[in-house]
């Protein structure tokens with residue numbers, strides 16, 4: 001790779017973490033620059049087309065959208081994490097996009113103050129998790145025994161579900177055993193543990209407290 005990559009990040013962002021997991025899995029030497037999303041610096045506003053993280057700087061070029069960044073990193077660092085079969089790869093891409101929808105519903109569920117809204121979002125999350133359970137291979141990873149791109153894409157969501165269980169006792173994976181086992185397998189990987197800053201679980205709990213929504217009332221000490 002001719003340029004050292006620079007990833008623009010916000011510590012808590014699950015979409016950034018998707019990119020970090022691929023970079024770490026592939027042993028890419030990259031820089032990471034953290035910004036405060038509630039007060040983004042001018043230089044960030046001028047390079048991020050949507051004002052969102054992640055952004056990947058590749059020399060003078062800029063990439064945005066986590067799935068695009070994941071695919072770029074994967075393509076320039078063979079062998080690929082994508083399944084070889086074009087149909088499986090295409091289906092995985094669709095389910096990766098579906099995972100983004102779950103992340104947005106989860107965020108709303110965790111931060112909303114309004115209990116009916118929380119319950120509505122929770123129902124959406126649970127229904128989507130059921131759909132995901134139905135298409136999971138039931139093996140170690142989503143497609144089978146190999147860690148693929150889709151596993152990198154879902155890890156941030158599954159990690160956050162495990163923190164929700166740890167900090168509140170609410171187990172959103174209790175009726176999806178394949179997803180629960182998948183979470184266990186993913187969280188045991190070194191590069192997954194290295195994809196977040198030290199103390200991340202407490203930081204996530206701190207975010208729930210700070211947002212002061214219904215979930216904050218469910219936190220254990």
Ligand SMILES: N[C@@H](CCC(=O)N[C@@H](CS)C(=O)NCC(=O)O)C(=O)O
Pocket residue numbers: 010012013014015016037050051052053054064065066067100
């Ligand atoms: N579809 C985007 C979503 C990225 C996203 O929502 N990032 C959030 C942080 S986790 C963000 O930058 N929010 C700031 C904003 O939307 O203004 C992706 O996959 O990269």
